[in-house]
Amino acid sequence: MSFDEPSRHSYKVSGQDFTIDTRFTITKELGHGAYGLVCAAQYDSGTPAGSTAVAIKKVNNIFNKKLLCKRALRELKLLRHFRGHKNIVCLYDMDIVDPVNFTEVYLYEELLDCDLHQIISSQQNLTDEHYQSFIYQILVGLKYIHSANVLHRDLKPGNLLVNSDCEIKICDFGLARRVSSENGEDGFMTEYVATRWYRAPEIMLSFRGYSAAIDVWSVGCILAELLGGAPFFKGTDYVNQLCIIIGVLGTPSEETIQRISSIRAQEFIRSMNKCDGIAFETLFPHANPLALDLLAGMLKFDPKERISLEDALNHPYLKVWRDPADESVCEHEFDFSFESVDDLESMKQMIKDEVRSFREFVRTPQDGTTS
Missing domain, CATH: 3.30.200.20 (Phosphorylase Kinase; domain 1)
Incomplete structure (x- = not known):
């Protein structure tokens, strides 16, 4: 045959x-x-x-x-x-x-048996140990992906498959791109249709340059969803999404605003009423304080201030699960040359x-x- x-x-x-x-x-x-x-x-x-x-x-x-x-x-x-x-x-x-x-x-x-969206929606009695394990496994998979110079760009509970042993597998790479060049181009925003609720602010606002921080933001949204049992930034449209994010995190600094390439977007943020945001301890009063500390690092509005993937892996919240021997890197960068074919x-x-x-x-x- x-x-x-x-x-x-x-x-x-x-x-x-x-x-x-x-x-x-x-x-x-x-x-x-x-x-x-x-x-x-x-x-x-x-x-x-x-x-x-x-x-x-x-x-x-x-x-x-x-x-x-x-x-x-x-x-x-x-x-x-x-x-x-x-x-x-x-x-x-x-x-x-x-x-x-x-x-x-x-x-x-x-x-696999199901995806993380189905688990969260089912209102199963998940423990803090489940949250730690899920987030650690996602970060381990992301470390491997990023080491090949690839950004997933569409991390969400529905793209995280789970088996009966609570092992996590990342899927759906249709929106992936290379880590962008310094000028932030590389066709990064072409037909960008990733789920809005997990989309980093720098994607919506066209910051100058993109990095692995966009996937770290998505993991932060997933952690918040685990803690709260529902999507955290559940915007109805682009503007509403941005308003919800700023309402929780507070108004970004002028330095951060100036790094947005769109003048119109800059002016829109400056026109909003300034707010200090809401403490995660208020939003998740029963959560492990270490989980909230990691969440605060992942959900920084400015990608330059966001916790790195390596530092997230090394965070005390994940200490009980961490095994550096499991955190392999890809031997070869992914070849994106086919992207030029049209x-x-x-x-x-x-x-x-x-x-x-x-x-x-x-x-x-x-x-x-x-x-």
């Missing part, structure tokens, strides 16, 4: 064809939306080892827009680059059903090449022979 032509069978799921490797059997639908469809499946290895549960994601209509195509390509490449880290979801396989006329890609991934046909070919290359990679044993 060639890498491109496994034996397949089809299911009807939510009114659409779901065509997968015959070694897999669909067990249930996990979700669907504009991006496509996700199902749980059992993999039959044909050996005494038995079957394994996986998640299969069908990414639809990737050639309707250049943006969707680029996001799909970015996701494939980054999942491969980060494959094997314990706090990043593992990609097992990829498939294209029709290499000539395809409009979708199938991703075979690690299946025509659909070239991107389509790149996706085909990526799928074929990955299929060969996962089917080649360590001794160099091909199974």
